[in-house]
Amino acid sequence: MSSDEANLPPALPSLDLSKPGSSRRTMRIAALALLLLIVLAAAAFLFGRIYFGRVMRANLPQLDGTQVAYGLSAPVTVQRDAHGVPFIHAQSMDDLVFAQGYITAVPEPSTYALMGLGLLFVLMLSRRRRVASGGCFAAVFG
Numbered sequence: 001m002s003s004d005e006a007n008l009p010p011a012l013p014s015l016d017l018s019k020p021g022s023s024r025r026t027m028r029i030a031a032l033a034l035l036l037l038i039v040l041a042a043a044a045f046l047f048g049r050i051y052f053g054r055v056m057r058a059n060l061p062q063l064d065g066t067q068v069a070y071g072l073s074a075p076v077t078v079q080r081d082a083h084g085v086p087f088i089h090a091q092s093m094d095d096l097v098f099a100q101g102y103i104t105a106v107p108e109p110s111t112y113a114l115m116g117l118g119l120l121f122v123l124m125l126s127r128r129r130r131v132a133s134g135g136c137f138a139a140v141f142g
Contacts, residue, residue, distance in 0.1 A: 071098055078103060 063080065074091040076099040081087070086103050090096040 069098070069102055 063084075069076075072095050074095055076091075076095050077089040078099060079087045079089070088096055088099045088103070090099055
């Protein structure tokens with residue numbers, strides 16, 4: 001043994017995967033990590049679904065009950081049929097027009113999807129401004 005070999009630090013232990021217990025332990029750790037990842041993903045999905053469901057329901061307009069609207073001279077009654085069509089009963093034409101404008105300004109829940117599609121359409125056209133301004137709508141619409 002030379003003097004150079006005596007000054008070297010001892011060799012680090014190596015991981016020998018050929019041992020019978022080490023591959024089983026590695027597989028067990030990998031299976032537990034995968035199970036933990038699946039449980040966390042499922043919990044995040046359920047939390048997101050519940051949270052966004054509550055947020056979306058909280059932002060829907062109130063279609064039943066009583067609402068106070070300043071600017072009316074007398075009470076106005078709005079009744080909806082089975083299809084959601086509003087029928088307005090008012091004592092004056094001013095109150096009728098005010099209530100009709102109020103009902104028109106508050107969209108139905110079914111129109112939220114259409115509003116989203118309209119927003120996507122506007123975004124698509126704004127990205128293709130050069131095409132739209134050039135009069136080439138056939139390129140946009142196929």
